Amino acid sequence: MLWTRAKNQKIADDVSIEQLRKNLYYLASDQMEGRAMGSHGDTLASVYISDWFKANNLTAPYQNGTSYFQAVDAFKKNLKHAELKIGDQVFENWNGWGFAMRSIETVQLENLPVVFAGYGIENSQYNDFADIDVKGKVVLLLNGQPQDTAGNYILSGTKQPASIATYQATLKKKGAVLILMYANRFSADSLQQRRSAFQPAYKNPFNQNTNLPVLNLSEERVNGLLANSGKTIKGLLKEITNTRQPKSFTINNTAGCHIQVDIIEEKAPNVIGMIQGTDTAAGCVILSAHHDHVGRDGDIIYYGAVDNASGTVAIMEIAALMNKAAQKGLRPKRSIVFASYTGEERGLLGSYHLAANPVFPIEKTHAVLNIDMMGRVDTFYSGRRPDSNYAYILVVDSVNRGLRNALFSANDKLGKLKLDTYYEQPQFMQRRLLGSDQYPFYQKGVPFIRIDCGFSKDYHQPTDTPDKINYVLLSDQVKLAFLTTWNLAND
């Protein structure tokens, strides 16, 4: 098919900066109220995207071809009550202790024995469990790994911590029931947690949390726990540092906690549309972005212009371009599924849902191209203006479907952007994988490309507003995503 690439390059040039701007200003406007999953703003956004899909002749996958809405079941956590008991003393939540709602469920534990288990490490070099038994007990832990007086990590001998089993894995195996973590930055961290408490936490039905509950304790609470044993946490830390040896022991005290988390069922839609391919047996490519953001805290709106109104308008624009191509008789071989997700900010709820309930079977899903944040020059590139035509990429294609080639050959044709592989370095890999909607598909073995613009100081702040977007850069990134999608759908 000689015609396809050249013609589609021309169609790529039809990207409308005005349309991108208009859609982005609307999605990141006051009335959207930060598009928190399930909110009025989220509903408005999903209707807007759905109407756009319809106007651009995308096929509707639901309700006999009449609906673009895929209802996502969500399970909101509602904290009813939380108290910690140390000996006979009871402390309400935030009074010197706290926890991350996301990783907590109902816990009911009464007056249990407590042990101090250092950093919770057990290996041939270092063993926090030689003289103690943690089974059925509450365990007080220090965060991180032991260091010597020069600040080197004992297990690695360098300033870099060693790669070892997590305390969660070790303590679970040993049958501990609750972790009390000494949080030396408790005040600052709890302030941060309380600030973000306007964002509800959700339970993810596809990714059950099997970790032991972790409560973060201030120095005062930890020392209260240790008082009968005549120790302080800083004293213990010092002993470990000076002797380079574990100092585990059974604490002469008891601890327990009552945390009640109710689950409230909610629904909010993903918006899914399709351009049908010419070869139904060839399966599909998914082009995705999340339209939800973190919402509002009272009068303060978190606009989420870059995160991720930008990616949303990108896939909307690409839908319009693909429709244009289809009108001219240019249809891709594979179908293209446009997925605008809700619930990304609540733990990838929308993408987990689609991966579990896909339009095409997973084994017929050739690739995912996920866009999360575009059109803003990040803190690294800003100030280097000549160099700021870039996009960060992450390509994971262990089954060799030619994804990297699809991306780079598209970019060669356009010749505008530097494709930056900084985040493909192994130290960033895990966070990049987990950090956006490609992850549920990656878990099922689908290769993916992620494109983004990196982080600015306005990331997840009320100051992430549409006036700060560079619309020319955004349009160049959209062209890249368009041609890459086309390549993925035809290669």
Ligand SMILES: [Zn+2]
């Ligand atoms: Zn995002």
